[in-house]
Amino acid sequence: MGRQPCCDKLGVKRGPWTAEEDRKLMAFILGNGGRCCWRAVPKMAGLLRCGKSCRLRWTNYLRPDLKRGLLTDDEERLVVDLHAKLGNRWSKIAAKLPGRTDNEIKNHWNTHIKKKLIKMGIDPVTHEPLDGRKQPQQESPTTTSAHSSTVTAESKSMDDQQENKHVNDTDKDVTSSGEESSMPQSSSVNTTTSVGITNHDQDPLVKWLMEEEEDMPIGVVDESWLDLTASDNIDDLNIITATTPWDIVGATDWLLDYQDFGVEESSLLVDVSMVDNSSRSNL
């Protein structure tokens, strides 16, 4: 079947979003409780963007439940473990990291974790030792997760200089560790749980994945919260006067309901305060 372009290329704005566009999109989505198809969003919100672009902007940047900043060590370990099991299924991985987007995780993987794995002599694709390289680890290479679980801790010391540089560069999210309350500790903390396990069904991590398969994905905005935000008058939400999405978040009582889908209020507020200046300046 033929496939139509997602949007008319003519008259459709591309490139970085402006603060005004963000404000319009945010106001529209909150004002309508998400009850509209994305294709219609730009027109109704008064944006010269295609629906796809709007959806991406919302899911990857404007969504109020998003954490911001670098992944914590625990999150990073979990990503490596999950990648060993799931491969490049970033959305599945992201679903297990509250407040993180697939795009964010994908970027972090490509820019940080991949390099660390290679430095460790581990193939980032297969999680097996790279050919012709001696394993730096003495442990048995029987499973991929056995490697992956130890990679970040090891590479952290190896990459201290790099990481310090990065932290200095970005100056963000350095205090956000230890915020993951709902994650199982088996895969990322107890790094030996999967050693010697050849059947992934026996892996606690895989079990956890299976158990939560039916759950609502964490990080996917449930319409129920959008209903909470729905208002006939978007001014009620201080949309117009707010200068950033985080200002909007801070101005709304429905923030309290975030606990309902796994994002703790406290961590969200901390993250709001940690938004780096460059991000703010874009808004």
Added chain:
DNA sequence: AAGGGACGCAACCGCGTACCC
């Protein structure tokens, strides 16, 4: 101080698929 390279993030592209008619 300036230029070039590296890095990191945001955004785009195009395919797969679920859903509706």
Added chain:
DNA sequence: AGGGTACGCGGTTGCGTCCCT
């Protein structure tokens, strides 16, 4: 059942920022 539409996803690219020389 098959066509059309919309959305989700993973891969890739563009560009701004930072660092090193």
